[in-house]
Amino acid sequence: MRVALVQMNSRDDREVNVREACRLIEAAAAEGADLAALPELFTYLGPGAEHSRVAEPIPGPTTERLSVLAARHRMFILGGSILERVPGESRFSNTSTLFDRAGNLIARYRKLHLFDVDLAGHAPYRESATMEPGGEVVTADTEFGRVGLSVCYDLRFPELYRALAARGAEILFVPAAFTLHTGKDHWEVLLRARAIENQVYVVAPAQVGAHPPARECYGNSLVADPWGSVIARAPNRVGVTLATLDLTYLKQVRLELPALAHRRRELLG
Numbered sequence: 001m002r003v004a005l006v007q008m009n010s011r012d013d014r015e016v017n018v019r020e021a022c023r024l025i026e027a028a029a030a031e032g033a034d035l036a037a038l039p040e041l042f043t044y045l046g047p048g049a050e051h052s053r054v055a056e057p058i059p060g061p062t063t064e065r066l067s068v069l070a071a072r073h074r075m076f077i078l079g080g081s082i083l084e085r086v087p088g089e090s091r092f093s094n095t096s097t098l099f100d101r102a103g104n105l106i107a108r109y110r111k112l113h114l115f116d117v118d119l120a121g122h123a124p125y126r127e128s129a130t131m132e133p134g135g136e137v138v139t140a141d142t143e144f145g146r147v148g149l150s151v152c153y154d155l156r157f158p159e160l161y162r163a164l165a166a167r168g169a170e171i172l173f174v175p176a177a178f179t180l181h182t183g184k185d186h187w188e189v190l191l192r193a194r195a196i197e198n199q200v201y202v203v204a205p206a207q208v209g210a211h212p213p214a215r216e217c218y219g220n221s222l223v224a225d226p227w228g229s230v231i232a233r234a235p236n237r238v239g240v241t242l243a244t245l246d247l248t249y250l251k252q253v254r255l256e257l258p259a260l261a262h263r264r265r266e267l268l269g
Contacts, residue, residue, distance in 0.1 A: 001144045001171075001245040004028030004036045005221040006080075007234040009209040010177075012046025014054045018062055020238075021080075022069060028240050029073035034144070036240075037205040038080030039221070040152045040177040041094065045211040051130040055083040055092040058108060063097055071103030076142065080175040080205065081111065081151050083131075091132040096149050096175060098140055106142075109149035110134025113157055119181055123214070127153075137163050145170040145247055148200075152176040155190045158197065165198035165260065170250055172200050177207040183218025188230065196228035199254050201245045208236060226253040 006024045010017040021042050028036035043062055044054040056062060062082055070077045079097035086093055094111035112134050114127040137160065138149045148164030148171070155174055164172060172194060178187050187206075195202040201223065208219030221234035223243040232243035254260060 001247070002032055002034045003203055003223065003243050003245060004031060004033035005203070005205040005223065005232065005234055005241040005243070006036055006038045007206060007208050007219060007221040007237070007239055007241065008039050008042055009211065009217075009238050010039070010042050010045045010207060011211045012044060012050065014044050017043050018065065022065060024238075024240055025069050025073075025077060029075055031240065031242055033075060033242065035076035035078065037078040037173060037203055038175060039205045039207045040081045040175045041083070041207070042080040043082045045177060045207060045217075047213050048126075048130045051083055051092055055085040057087075058082075058084050058095060058097065059105065063105065066097065067099055067103040067105065070099040070101060074101045076100055078173050078175065078203075078205070084110070086132070089132055091130055093134060094127070094131050094151055095134075096151050096173070098147070098149065100142065107138055107140035107147075107149055109138035109151070110136070111151040111154060112160060113153045115153040119179070122181060137167070139164060139167045139169050144245070147171045147173060150174050152178060155194065158194065161194045161198055165200060170200055170247060171245065172198070172202045174202060174204040175206075176204060178218045180216040180218045183220065187218055187220055188222065191222060192224045192228040192230065195224035195226060197259075199226045199250065199257070199260060201225055201250065203243075203245075206234070208234070208238065226250045
């Protein structure tokens with residue numbers, strides 16, 4: 001499976017961001033990718049006061065464009081995440097989507113854990129001011145095997161990834177807009193830990209660079225293999241980075257080091 005990490009520097013112009021995402025997906029298709037993976041909130045990174053303007057339903061205009069691209073290029077597309085307008089809800093969902101080669105929407109995941117933190121020297125982050133947490137663990141079956149969906153801050157909650165692995169996931173997606181402040185110390189180590197402890201591939205496309213209001217994302221989109229080795233990493237700029245996922249190698253790791261089989265399910269669930 002040849003995957004393309006699409007690293008973006010989304011800002012506060014939704015149409016510009018969507019056009020850039022489509023351009024990078026086209027570039028991934030030209031490189032022969034089986035799957036292109038976009039980062040978190042690829043349609044809009046800007047002040048929360050504008051969320052009501054940029055949120056949209058699913059299906060909706062942006063997901064329709066992703067569906068068309070997936071069908072045109074016969075490739076899977078992980079739609080990073082967008083702000084989803086949910087009927088009857090006053091707040092929005094931070095929602096990741098997955099399309100198959102025919103352009104069908106085969107999975108939709110709403111971010112479970114919201115980033116409400118106070119980092120020293122930085123303005124507070126309050127995703128819950130405009131976002132509603134999801135309530136479902138999501139996997140999907142593909143021709144490559146079962147995949148599990150998550151978004152950014154979810155990465156700090158290993159129980160989610162163990163639940164995905166327990167449901168049979170062999171590839172875990174982590175589209176993100178990790179802050180520069182936390183990313184430099186935590187991003188890689190957490191991604192590698194999730195890969196090692198669950199013996200899976202972790203595919204993590206990310207936002208990079210500054211965006212309003214006076215914030216900056218860490219970038220370093222990467223793929224970690226089931227041994228925890230980083231097999232692809234994006235440079236510090238917008239672009240497409242390719243990696244090959246070998247599910248035969250995953251099975252070898254699980255056979256030689258059967259940690260998942262050694263779990264004490266009678267005690268830990």
